[in-house]
Amino acid sequence: MRIALFVTCLADTLFPDVGKSTTVLLERLGHQVAFPEAQTCCGQMHVNTGYQREALPLIRRYVETFEPYDVIVAPSGSCVGSVRHQHAMVARRCGDPGLADRAEAVAGRTFELSQLLTDVLGVEDVGAYYPHRVTYHPTCHSLRLLGVADRPARLLRQVAGLELVDLPDAEVCCGFGGTFAIKNADTSTAMLADKMRSVLDTRAEVCTAGDSSCLMHIGGGLSRLRAGVRTVHLAEILAATRDGSPTG
């Protein structure tokens, strides 16, 4: 299958290994990955901060860039959540119903990575090998906006060598929330403290999730405390094999 990768601006700029892993994983499963270079950002930060008018050109860019593709994947529940639940709404509110209709059509073909693997490609064992003790944080938008439910856990349970441990209070937000982490930094930090305690309680060496943004938050806190736990995106775990990780 030919699959277009929406890598997301965050992974493109700060976490390229997430994009590389998604690419290598899908190629290993026998699919062809396309990376339309006209892509930039889904616009969620603008929409969630109140700047819908400013987000409109970004939404138009997303729609025009990915309209030619039948299947689109992004390694982010949050960005896919924005594509699915915000693009058409913003276009309509900004007076462009034509763009809203097109955005709805493209959104229907846009999948978060674990959804693509389990629902579209019908695979749970991706042939990965990752000999580590891992806990999974279900990010809010994956969990509630997209309803990915146990798909990531099903994928992780098939990874050879991986020991998956339950995260206490897993479904509580880590406190990231985009610009919330800046505008309400103290509250965000208090939420992060509780999430880090839950992660540390698992005695896991790796905390994984389907969103680089939440992992940047949790990982940034763990790193500041020298807590000895690292954050790794789901795509990186699924891409790792006995021959090593594609990202080194």
Place this chain on the structure above:
Amino acid sequence: MTTFLGWPAPPTAPRGVGHLRGSEPFPVAARRALADSQLRRNLTKATTTIRAKRAAVVAELPDWEALRAAGQAIKAETMRHLDRYLEQLEAQVRARGGIVHWARDAPEANQIVTDLVRAAGSSEAVKVKSLATDEIGLNDALAAAGITAYETDLAELIIQLGHDRSSHILVPAIHRNRAEIREIFLREMADVDPALTDNPAALAEAARLHLRRKFLSARVGISGANFAVAETGTLCVLESEGNGRMCLTLPQTLITVMGIEKVIPAWRDLGVFLQLLPRSSTGERMNPYTSLWTGVTPGDGPQQFHLVLLDNGRTAALADETGRQALHCIRCSACMNVCPVYERTGGHAYGSVYPGPIGAVLSPLLTGVEDNATLPYASSLCGACYDACPVKIDIPSLLVYLRARHVEEARRARRRPSAEAVTMAAAAWVLADPRRYGAAQQAGRPGRALGRGGRIRALPPPLSAWTQARDAPAPPARTFRQWWRESGRERS
């Protein structure tokens, strides 16, 4: 002046009266609350307990989702024809011997109630727990007129005796623990047993003894309402302690202050809400004391019944096509009990009698966004509130919408854009074009110099708010799109 369908826009709740606005921005008030370790402990303990109770009783009902959909549909239908249902309610209440008053805002409602208490020849009144009367600051208005209002709900009594403010719509004293309540009673209750312990039953008994004389002597009772049935003119109050039943039946005069959005069309609609509300609020299968009354019954209960229908910004909320679903709220408090922000900051940080997720949308809708401008941002948009809401109010989407309203109203009001608006516009300009975006990625590369071991420990403002507590990732040697090009893969 802004207009709505050619008419002047409906007025928002006036300033300077009532409890819909805080004195400080949410982040400032939240910072102080977050530092209070006793408050954090009290809130975590209470919300954890009530969350578990709610989850257990909601899981028992196989038709919970259908009930939620029914509740949502009834409320949407009511809002669509609110004018009609309110006039029907008024006619039915009158036909059964009640007197109906219309109050456009808090000062009008306070004046009406003050005049009614005076007309009853009383200088005191007993009160059932009521958010509407807290919203309009009725107790303060009555006190200014020389009338003493006695709160009879245990938690409201704790708040009143402690000269405190409610921090939760269902459990107003949720921020207090048993030891703190005992201290308040010992300090403020003139007739209390000095050997009072912090055993919950002992605390409740002390309150009962304290209140009993008031119930028996009061000539005026004041209540809010959970529901009002338009087709019969029946009012409905749900409570857990029986104090409400006393206030609603013993005094000769009963005054009910009700937000206009509380009307429901028909008696059968109660069947939906009496299932949804107890399970969502107290985590009970059935509400302990459900009082229903219709007008006046000679020789039985209050012989004078006044219904005060309160607007106070509700019509302004109704005029907002997107925002109006906030008026569907049945005040269960499930959203604040599951909210990770509320659990950590408590209700006072929101500055309004309506805290938590629903308060963060309802308060700005009632006052105008400008007067509660930081509330729509007091959420990580995690969506737990939407999942818990018994009438399916899409609170995260409303928060996002109100943020847009705030930005757009500020844009119209200011001659020069804010620093944030400039930053956001610049970011959008960059992100709208892949060449500018690629150039910006490269321009950020010197940021690598800030990093040690791939981590940045300090960033300049406003990003310093991030690095106060978290490391930031240093930009990598190559962006993804550079790697893609260099990997020799197909360009598209």
